[in-house]
Amino acid sequence: MRYNPDNCYRTLFKRYEANPILTCLDWPYPVNSVFNPGATMVNNQYLLLARVEDRRGFSHLCAARSANGLTDWEIDRQPTLAPWPERYPEETWGIEDPRVTWIEDLGLWVVAYTAYSEAGPLVSLATTKDFINFQRHGPVMPPEDKDAAIFPVKFKGRYAMLHRPVPASSVRKHIWISFSPDLKHWGDHQVLMPARTGGWWDANKIGLSSPPLETSEGWLILYHGVRETVGGCLYRLGLALLDKEDPTRVLRRSDQWIFGPEEPYEKSGDVGNVVFPCGWILHDDDLSIFYGGADSCVAVAIASLSEVLEFIKRCPER
Numbered sequence: 001m002r003y004n005p006d007n008c009y010r011t012l013f014k015r016y017e018a019n020p021i022l023t024c025l026d027w028p029y030p031v032n033s034v035f036n037p038g039a040t041m042v043n044n045q046y047l048l049l050a051r052v053e054d055r056r057g058f059s060h061l062c063a064a065r066s067a068n069g070l071t072d073w074e075i076d077r078q079p080t081l082a083p084w085p086e087r088y089p090e091e092t093w094g095i096e097d098p099r100v101t102w103i104e105d106l107g108l109w110v111v112a113y114t115a116y117s118e119a120g121p122l123v124s125l126a127t128t129k130d131f132i133n134f135q136r137h138g139p140v141m142p143p144e145d146k147d148a149a150i151f152p153v154k155f156k157g158r159y160a161m162l163h164r165p166v167p168a169s170s171v172r173k174h175i176w177i178s179f180s181p182d183l184k185h186w187g188d189h190q191v192l193m194p195a196r197t198g199g200w201w202d203a204n205k206i207g208l209s210s211p212p213l214e215t216s217e218g219w220l221i222l223y224h225g226v227r228e229t230v231g232g233c234l235y236r237l238g239l240a241l242l243d244k245e246d247p248t249r250v251l252r253r254s255d256q257w258i259f260g261p262e263e264p265y266e267k268s269g270d271v272g273n274v275v276f277p278c279g280w281i282l283h284d285d286d287l288s289i290f291y292g293g294a295d296s297c298v299a300v301a302i303a304s305l306s307e308v309l310e311f312i313k314r315c316p317e318r
């Protein structure tokens with residue numbers, strides 16, 4: 001396959017000039033780092049549910065709210081959702097990387113997060129109606145599995161979830177889709193989008209970034225590809241499009257990454273060369289991704305959704 005310069009992205013997502021928007025210095029209590037936030041709108045405010053790493057190395061989730069999604073963040077004075085290992089032993093080493101989905105049917109947000117158990121990372125769910133009180137639903141995927149998010153609607157009466165299991169017997173780690181009648185019991189597991197092989201930027205290991213976004217063209221998927229190099233891993237982002245009625249069908253997938261570590265706050269930090277969004281918010285035509293930079297801070301980049309859709313429609317069919 002040839003490289004097609006006509007379909008090179010220029011800059012789809014433009015960084016906010018005052019990035020990063022949140023760091024550990026903004027936190028009302030001592031923490032090591034603040035990154036990989038889930039995102040949603042609550043009462044007309046942007047709400048980021050950030051992963052916050054304490055100085056033991058364990059993470060919890062903490063909410064930050066702002067009217068414009070850029071400045072004047074009000075941060076909860078204490079952890080919003082803290083690991084509860086006494087009751088939920090899978091949370092022994094913390095909870096990480098929340099993806100937040102509003103489920104109209106239930107009148108609830110579902111938070112899919114990584115629980116870091118002694119047996120490895122796994123997927124847990126919690127629901128909330130206010131980001132103050134949460135109901136835990138416990139683990140829904142055994143270890144090792146992470147990068148999960150729920151679709152906001154049901155398909156033929158079933159919820160659907162994207163996630164990324166890690167098989168012991170293969171170096172390749174793909175994005176899977178699974179279905180559930182009740183958010184608790186999951187089945188019909190299948191590979192949705194495989195990691196590529198060889199020299200590709202997204203060879204061997206990929207994972208969902210933000211939750212699937214419903215658009216006029218289908219479900220827009222933002223995912224990360226992890227490239228292993230002699231200098232360490234590079235986390236970059238690609239796009240895909242799924243059929244609106246049948247999310248097991250991948251319609252398009254970008255050959256090129258569309259966003260990668262370029263700025264100092266993305267290239268250096270606790271884990272350098274990482275951009276890692278767990279949420280995005282659409283406002284009119286503005287699509288904002290909220291992402292962790294180098295496992296240390298939170299930043300935002302904004303694209304025009306219509307340009308993103310124009311781009312993905314020019315990407316190869318699957």
Ligand code: BMA
Nearest residue numbers: 036096097271274276292295
């Ligand atoms: C992944 C997750 C992310 C993290 C990334 C880079 O496996 O743990 O939370 O940002 O690695 O360290």
